[in-house]
Amino acid sequence: MSGPTVYPLAPSAWGAAEEIDVDHLVQALLFSEVTSTFGTTYLEVRLEPDPLTRGWRVRAGEHVIGAIAAAVRSRFPAIERIHASGFVPSTIAGARFDSERGRCDVQVYLPPPQMCVPRNNAPAGAVVLGPGDMIAVDTSTGEFTAAELAARSPGQWLVGLSIVGDAVVITLDGRVLGTVSDADNAALASLIDAPTSYARAHIIDAMVGLDVSEPAAEPAPVPALTVPAPEPERDWNLVTFPDGTWSVVVERDAAIDPEDIAAPARRSRPVAGPASIDFTPTTSFRASSAAYLTEVEKMRIRREQQDASKGGRHRR
Structure with missing residues (x-):
């Protein structure tokens, strides 16, 4: 049974790389991977999403050697395109033996977040x-x-x-x-x-x-991502109306220079507006059942008022 398709990543861009510490290392597995107690041993690792921690599980070969926190994973939103496309990203990690502590430390290498994943695809078979x-x-x-x-x-x-x-x-x-x-x-x-x-x-x-670099005997394929790259954020947007007219909407920070923003002078007299009135009731008035009249009582009161308004009468 074959595993998920691997999507190879470049470990750096223009010589710059993010060196990410791997936590919860399995030292017993690392001692079998690290070939020398001096220098750095480079491992090919895969970053598998961890549904429990929302971070990454770091897998080298068939074994999980450690984990990367969710806070670090959130800094690389472009890699989520790889996961959403059904692939597992792979990169290089450096393992170094710390003789003073008697344990190994591992760091995963990734390019800066904005440059870690290609924004387009290569043709099939390329x-x-x-x-x-x-x-x-x-x-x-x-x-x-x-x-x-x-x-x-x-x-x-x-x-x-x-x-x-x-x-x-x-x-x-x-x-x-x-x-x-x-x-x-x-x-x-x-x-x-x-x-x-x-x-x-x-x-x-x-x-x-x-x-x-020189092509390998069996070059690792770079599969096409099914999730497109997001459009870069712009300071302006073009809005087209149904009648054919259009307008350009520009962000305030991009349209106004900081020195053009109106600000009161240091010795200006502060002016305060009137205090706003809050009409929200603060006291709850609860009426008792005795304050309400039944229909029979209302009818009796109306008859008494009618009789009182007639006054005295003399028969002829």
Whole structure:
């Protein structure tokens, strides 16, 4: 019986990684995994959702070696797309033996939250190169403007790698993203040995970098996520009305500079408005049953009032 499909993650982006401590470590299992008491032993781990703690169970091979708290998991909402798509994310963890305490410590490596999961999918059957070294992309040779790159930043994207003549061309969404330097071109071209090759690209502002390594004998597939990435938050929204007119709504903080916000001077005289009146009843008045009249009593009172209003009469 096969387990869930694994979705491989890059452990870092632009050399930056979140080092997450693993709690509740099973030391007996770690001693069998750590090969040396010196340095760091790197393990491939999977992050499985824990329905009891709302955190992650950290699994290395067939065994759960520890757990990650729910507060840490909540900092990586993009990984929930992987869980919602039915996959289990995998990454790298570093295990180190602490000789002073006689136990192992483990840290899981993940990219910054906004760049940990690709925001698009690779075509079916495409070979995605594994993460490794960063190669800068020259976007001046591409078709994307600075504004278009900024709209995709910060984020991780799966980009196509094609050899046109002697140059390696990087594409995104069917458009040329850029090329690489002559020194990196030869090294990158040697890694492309599949008809459809893709790689991870990390975009920060106008900087684009490829995260690539030599292809493995059996490259780990990167399955397509069925849950799309959320649209990036914008400071403005375009509203179209039924009659064809439209308007642009801008957030207050984006439309007004801090120095333009009206504020009273330091020596201004404070002016207080009148105190508001609260009409909410504070006392409960309860009427007794004796205060109410029956229909018979009401009829008797009306007859007495009618007789009294007639006054005296003299018969002729």
